[in-house]
Each structure stands twice: as C-alpha cells, then as structure tokens.
Amino acid sequence: MFDLAARGTTARDWHRRLTVAGLDAELVTVPEPQLTGWIEALPPAFGELASRRHVGWRVAAVGPEHAVLALRACAVEAGLMDAELHLHADRRTHRRVYCPHCGATTLAAGDRFRCAGCARTLLVHDHVSLSSGRYLGSVDTPDAAPGAAR
Ligand SMILES: [Zn+2]
Structure with a gap:
C-alpha cells in the first residue's frame, strides 16, 4: 500500500482496516518532497519488490495522478492485472x-x-497511456491546441 503524498487519510485508513482484519499489509509513505525522485527510481525498485511477492499480492495507492499513473505502469510491467490494483x-x-x-x-x-530532452515547447494532450503512465505531448503550434478549429 502506497501513500504517495496523499492529502487525506485514505491510505492509512485502508492499511488500518487490513491490519485489524489480520491481513499482511505494508504501508509505504512517500512525502511530497521525495515524490519526484521516488517516481524516477520506481521502475527498478518496483520490479525488485514485485519479484519477492507471491500470487495474490495486491497493490493500493493514493496520491497525485502522475504518481499513481507511474506506479500503475510499473505494476503492470511487473505482471499485475487491473484486478490486483x-x-x-x-x-x-x-x-x-x-x-x-x-x-x-x-x-x-x-x-x-x-x-x-529536446527543449521544444510542447503542448499536453488529453491522451494518456495507461501502460506508460504518461500523457502525450506535441510541438506547440496554433493548430495543435486541443479543440482548435481546422
Ligand atoms: Zn523532446
């Protein structure tokens, strides 16, 4: 279970409920100042964590969208299914x-x-890849704005 600089108590509440029920639940808390570095280190770290888990392992996470999407991408890459997230x-x-x-x-x-990477000015599109946890950018031109008349 991951509390990714979450604003509420959701992750802690989930963790408490699982612990009270006698289930094995680990709570990982990532404070806001460490979140960007944590996301950058996540792919190898999550792969290592997942390699030590067994079938039936579940992952829960609460936090800002970019962190949750990054975690989801790593979980799917490690072989977890949506039903396990x-x-x-x-x-x-x-x-x-x-x-x-x-x-x-x-x-x-x-x-x-x-x-x-390339220092181009990019425009963010609404398209998000759930497999990579990233939005799509494109070169910012007057015609590139979402909803621009063509
Ligand atoms: Zn670029």
Missing part, C-alpha cells in the same frame, strides 16, 4: 508527458512546457 488519484498537480520527438519524459505543471 486499487488506485486513487486525489489530485492533479503535474502530468508526466512523453515527447514523441526525442522520447523524453517531462514532469509538466501546465498545458505548455519545455521538453526536458
């Missing part, structure tokens, strides 16, 4: 955005941002 995004502060021009992932706070 209980995820709740409690807010959107940033979006992890994929740049199709250079392949970089940038943590963007707004709809337009500078790609961390």
Whole structure:
C-alpha cells in the first residue's frame, strides 16, 4: 500500500482496516518532497519488490495522478492485472508527458512546457497511456491546441 503524498487519510485508513482484519499489509509513505525522485527510481525498485511477492499480492495507492499513473505502469510491467490494483488519484498537480520527438519524459505543471530532452515547447494532450503512465505531448503550434478549429 502506497501513500504517495496523499492529502487525506485514505491510505492509512485502508492499511488500518487490513491490519485489524489480520491481513499482511505494508504501508509505504512517500512525502511530497521525495515524490519526484521516488517516481524516477520506481521502475527498478518496483520490479525488485514485485519479484519477492507471491500470487495474490495486491497493490493500493493514493496520491497525485502522475504518481499513481507511474506506479500503475510499473505494476503492470511487473505482471499485475487491473484486478490486483486499487488506485486513487486525489489530485492533479503535474502530468508526466512523453515527447514523441526525442522520447523524453517531462514532469509538466501546465498545458505548455519545455521538453526536458529536446527543449521544444510542447503542448499536453488529453491522451494518456495507461501502460506508460504518461500523457502525450506535441510541438506547440496554433493548430495543435486541443479543440482548435481546422
Ligand atoms: Zn523532446
């Protein structure tokens, strides 16, 4: 169970209920200042964690959307199925955005941002890949804005 800088008590409440029921539940708390570094280190760390678990293992997470999506992507990569995931995004502060021009992932706070890889100014689209946990970016042009007249 992951409390990813969650604003409420949901993860702690879930953990308490499972513990009271006598179930084995581990609560991992990631404070807000460590969240970005935690996400960057997540793919190998989650793979290692998953390799030590058995069939029937469940993952629950609460926190900002970009962190929950990143965790979901790692869980699916490790072989977990949607039925084994209980995820709740409690807010959107940033979006992890994929740049199709250079392949970089940038943590963007707004709809337009500078790609961390190629420095192009990109526009964030509503399309999110659940397999990678990233939104799609494209070069910001007047015609690229979502809903722009064509
Ligand atoms: Zn780029």
